[in-house]
Amino acid sequence: MALKVKEVAELVGISVRTLHHYDEIGLLTPDKVTESGYRIYSNENLETLQQILFFKELGFPLKKIKEIINRPSFNRQEALELHHKMLLEKRNRLDKMIATVEKTMMHLKGEIEMTNEEKFEGFDFSHNPYEQEAREKWGDEAVDHANKKVGNMTKDEQEKMSKTMASIFKKLADLRNHSPESKEAQAAIKEWYDFLNNHFGHQYTLDAFKGLGQMYVDDDRFMKNIDKYGEGLAKFMRDAMAAFVDKNKK
Template sequence: MEMSVKELANLVGISVRTLHHYDEINLLNPSKISEAGYRLYSEANLDRLQQILFFKELDFPLKKIKQILDNPSFNKQEALQLHKKMLMDKRNHIDQMIQTINQTTKHFKGEINMTNEEKFKGFDFNKNEYEQEAREKWGRKTVDKANEKLSNMPKQERFEKENEMNNIFRSLASVNNEEKSPASEETQQLIQDWYDFLNDNINYEYSLEVFKGLGELYIADERFTKNINHFGEGLAQYMHEAINIYVENHL
């Protein structure tokens, strides 16, 4: 059952403006736009929004949340367990702060004496350790690890594979410069070549779902965008769109 932006805002308790902002930054795009121009949200959109709000509750910046959710290795079950762990620790931290407040109140009344250490018990100004844990699980290191097989090849073989890879990118940049549609037969054949190359040469299993997630990284991760656009201006966005079309056609 699809929901309008207003219905979703009322259900969750956030503003329509917030949902519009999430759409504008590609953090949460509606599943479709109605003929009248209204945003419509699917069940999958609701699941993603729940993840967004879990991470936001735990002080993750929106940019980091997008990188995590768009990563092809993101696992919802692992994320829920991480959320639970984080929230339980946060609850324990809040309980400790409340206890410190209660103790301080008694101290002011002269009922007890607090040491200087006790006055600051519960305060923690360290960086969010769980942001680092999430980054380890779903951040750039996962994609870096996927290139292990390529980097461990003998020099000549690696050179040949890198040249093959670069030729695919150059060909895609060429059809992009010719303003051919991402759905064109020539472009889709090159995307097929890229998909085959990844599965044949990279130490990672690229299912269609993972391949689509990789295409998301091309525009979500500045490092990928910069490296791909080195072959041609706007290539990262072009490949992102072409990969989405490829995946839709092969599901």
């Protein structure tokens, strides 16, 4: 079955722009392009797209996905088996976090009591789904510093760090209807900048900080996680981070 780009986008639930981008970077090239310029996708193209989206869901950057699926040794069946194992592990972690959320709601209603340990079941700083992407963008040294820093923390220190992160995100979420350049927004975004530089063993340059803000919007996974604190927060943070950098570069 041959499908046009719009039909593939509707079938899969991604944008036409995303498919165009995959074609432009050589990640997914349609089997045929008509004389009028229409991209035509085959069943084999769809199978490749499925693989790409499995890898993407598991946190692999597009550059790495392209490298993997173009290897002569790439085996689709082996890849699917690996996807299955990784997704099961991810589901188990999410199930634990869902249970923690449900217990916390009951705790807030006074229906149950929770220990400090129970409040953080499901959180796992030792498995970062964005680690490979961070390595691609900023190099191994920065990520190794961050992992070493977090790895050396006690459980109490990790819990404290998690709470501080949540507190900053909530503060920014409350300000997201203000101007990103407002005094309040800039004070909160400076708190985020200082937090990143003080807790991960790596000093973000102003340019790297601005690039990080852009990634919050460009990467759907980052946007979804950040926007859990308030719809539009990722875009607000991107704009506030850009304003912070521009202001401090003067």
